[in-house]
Amino acid sequence: xxxxxxxxxxxxxxxxxxxxxxxxxxxxxxxxxxxxxxxxxxxxxxxxxxxxxxxxxxxxxxxxxxxxxxxxxxxxxxxxxxxxxxxxxxxxxxxxxxxxxxxxxxxxxxxxxxxxxxxxxxxxxxxxxxxxxxxxxxxxxxxxxxxxxxxxxxxxxxxxxxxxxxxxxxxxxxxxxxxxxxxxxxxxxxxxxxxxxxxxxxxxxxxxxxxxxxxxxxxxxxxxxxxxxxxxxxxxxxxxxxxxxxxxxxxxx
Amino acid sequence: xxxxxxxxxxxxxxxxxxxxxxxxxxxxxxxxxxxxxxxxxxxxxxxxxxxxxxxxxxxxxxxxxxxxxxxxxxxxxxxxxxxxxxxxxxxxxxxxxxxxxxxxxxxxxxxxxxxxxxxxxxxxxxxxxxxxxxxxxxxxxxxxxxxxxxxxxxxxxxxxxxxxxxxxxxxxxxxxxxxxxxxxxxxxxxxxxxxxxxxxx
Numbered sequence: 450x451x452x453x454x455x456x457x458x459x460x461x462x463x464x465x466x467x468x469x470x471x472x473x474x475x476x477x478x479x480x481x482x483x484x485x486x487x488x489x490x491x492x493x494x495x496x497x498x499x500x501x502x503x504x505x506x507x508x509x510x511x512x513x514x515x516x517x518x519x520x521x522x523x524x525x526x527x528x529x530x531x532x533x534x535x536x537x538x539x540x541x542x543x544x545x546x547x548x549x550x551x552x553x554x555x556x557x558x559x560x561x562x563x564x565x566x567x568x569x570x571x572x573x574x575x576x577x578x579x580x581x582x583x584x585x586x587x588x589x590x591x592x593x594x595x596x597x598x599x600x601x602x603x604x605x606x607x608x609x610x611x612x613x614x615x616x617x618x619x620x621x622x623x624x625x626x627x628x629x630x631x632x633x634x635x636x637x638x639x640x641x642x643x644x645x646x647x648x649x650x651x652x653x654x655x656x657x658x659x660x661x662x663x664x665x666x667x668x669x670x671x672x673x674x675x676x677x678x679x680x681x682x683x684x685x686x687x688x689x690x691x692x693x694x695x696x697x698x699x700x701x702x
Numbered sequence: 703x704x705x706x707x708x709x710x711x712x713x714x715x716x717x718x719x720x721x722x723x724x725x726x727x728x729x730x731x732x733x734x735x736x737x738x739x740x741x742x743x744x745x746x747x748x749x750x751x752x753x754x755x756x757x758x759x760x761x762x763x764x765x766x767x768x769x770x771x772x773x774x775x776x777x778x779x780x781x782x783x784x785x786x787x788x789x790x791x792x793x794x795x796x797x798x799x800x801x802x803x804x805x806x807x808x809x810x811x812x813x814x815x816x817x818x819x820x821x822x823x824x825x826x827x828x829x830x831x832x833x834x835x836x837x838x839x840x841x842x843x844x845x846x847x848x849x850x851x852x853x854x855x856x857x858x859x860x861x862x863x864x865x866x867x868x869x870x871x872x873x874x875x876x877x878x879x880x881x882x883x884x885x886x887x888x889x890x891x892x893x894x895x896x897x898x899x900x901x902x903x
Contacts, residue, residue: 451675451682454479457528458681459520461511461571462538464488466640467590469496470670471535471677476502478678483524483531485509486538503527511538511567517574524578531578533586533681536568536612541605542645549603557604564608568615576628584627586681589616591692593636593658596700602646609634613692620690629689631680636696638668663698706731709782711775713765713823714792716743719842721750723789728756732787735778737763739792757782765792765819766811775826785830790820791842798853809856816860 458475462468463484469492472482476497482504484490484497490506497504505527510516524531540563544556568589579585594602595609613632620630637643637658647654655667676695679685694700710727714720716738724734728751736751738744741762748760759781763774779785796812797804820841831837844861846854 451478451678451684453678453681456480456532456681457483457524457530458533458535459483459485459524459531459571459575460535460537461485461509461520461567463493463506464490465492466642467635467638467670467673468535468537469493470674471537472497472504473500474671474674475678475681476500476504480533480681481528483507483520483527485511485520487511509538511536511570512562514570514573517567517570520571521574521578530582531575531585532582533588534571534575534579535677536571536587536589538567539564539590539608542642544602544605544646546602546646548601552604560604560608561611564605565611565615568612572619572630576623576626579628580626585629586685587619587623587628587630588677588680589630589632591616591632591634593634593694593696593699596634596692596694596696596702616692617690624689629680629685631685631689632692633673633676633680634692634694634696634700634702635673636662636668636699638670638673640670658699659697661699662696666697668695668697704731705787708786709733709735709778709784710787710789711735711737711778711785711823711827712789712791713737713763713819714790714842715747716740717747718791720789720791721747723791725750725754727751727787728754728758731756733757733759733782735759735761735774735781737761737765737774737792739764765790765823766814768822768825771819771822771826775823775830779830784834785827786834786837788823788827788837788839789842790823790840792819793842796854796857800853801855804855812856812860816857 453475458480460468460471460482463472464486468486472484472493473496476482477500479502481502482497484493484504485507487508487510494504494506505523507520507523509520521531540560544560545553572587575587589612591612592609593599594606595613599606616630616632623630637655644651659665659667673695676693680688692702694702705727710732712720712724712734715724715736724736724747727734734751734756736744736747736758738747739762744762745760748758751758759778761774761777763770765771775785792815794811794815797808824839827837827839846857846861
C-alpha cells in the first residue's frame, strides 16, 4: 500500500540528518534517490548503496536557481524521470538563537534565502519533470517552530511558517497537474542540526519539548520515515496542501 | 508498513468508508471485528474481510449502547486475543433541515451515535489497549465540521473536532482559503450515506 518501488525522489539537504534518513529509508523501500546538498553526500550514497539500490549525489546550493535546475537534470539523466521532491535543506544548526531584536540581519536574510526561497527554486526546477511524469509529490519540511510559535529564533520560526503558506498556495496551483504538495512539521529531531542549534542548552531544550508532548520521548529521524513514505506513495493520492505534525502530539492542528 | 498480527474493531463497517477500511486492513494483515447496526451488512463486510485473507468477526452493535459497545470489544478481544485499533465510523442518516425543522429525536440520535458512540467505544476498547501498552483510535470526522453546511446543524457539530465551534452557516460554504490545515477529515463520501443524504425523501 505504501509502495515507493522505483519512484525517483530528489532530496535536498541529504548529506546528513533527516535528509540522510529519508534517502536510506526510501531506498530500502525500493525508491531511487537524487541526493543534493551543499556538503558532500558521499556518506549518504554509501548507506544507499548498502541497500542495493541506486542513488546519485549532486552538489546543491538551493539559493541558486541554476543549481536547483542542475540537481533535477542530474536526476533525469540518471533515472529518466522524477516522481517526488523532499525540500529538506534548511539553515537550522548554523543559526543563532536569541531575542528577536538581537538577530543579525545577514543571518535573517540567509534563513529566508535557504529555508524559503530555496524551496521555491527547487519546486520551479522539479515541477516540469513531474508534469512529464503525469503527477508527483512534493514534501516540504516545516517545523514545530512554526506550528507552535517558537520564541528566541524568530528568523527560523518565520521561515518555517512561510513554508506552510508556500505549501498551501502551491498545492492549489498544482492540483490540476496531479502534483501534491504537503508539509511535515516535526518537533526537534535528535540530529546533529538540533545539537548545533541548541548547543549547551540541548538537554534542557529536549526535556522541555518532551514534557509538552503527548508521547513522552524525543523524536528520532526514523519516526518521520513512515509519514514521508506515505506522502510519496499513491496511498495518499487525495492528500494535498496539508501540514502534518509529527511531533508526538504537541500541537493538534 | 503492515498490520500483520494486529486486531481492529470498526464501527459502521457495513458499508461506505468503513467497509473499505475493513478490507484494506485485512489486506494489510489485520483481523477485523466488523460492527454495524445492520446484521446483513456487517456479515457481508466480514465475508469480504475473510476473502481478503483476514480473520473476521461480524457483530451487530448499537454504538449508543454502553452494554453493546462493551460486548463487541470484549468479543473481539476474546476472538483475536488482542485489540490494537478502533475505527469509529458509524453514522446515522440525519435528515437535512433547518434548526426549526430538526426534531429533538433526530438531533439526539446524531449525537448519540457520532459523539456518545465515540465515547462509549473508547471506554470499551481502552482497557485492552492500556493492558497491551499501546493502540490507535481513529474517529472519522468530516470537512463539514470545519466549513459548515446549511441544514446540517447536528452533523456539523458532531463531525468537527472536540472543542471546535460548530460553523454551520446559513449560506453555502466558501472555500476555506487561508484556513488552518485540516486533519483526518473525510470529504463528501461516494457512499450510500451521501446518496441517501442527497436523495429527496
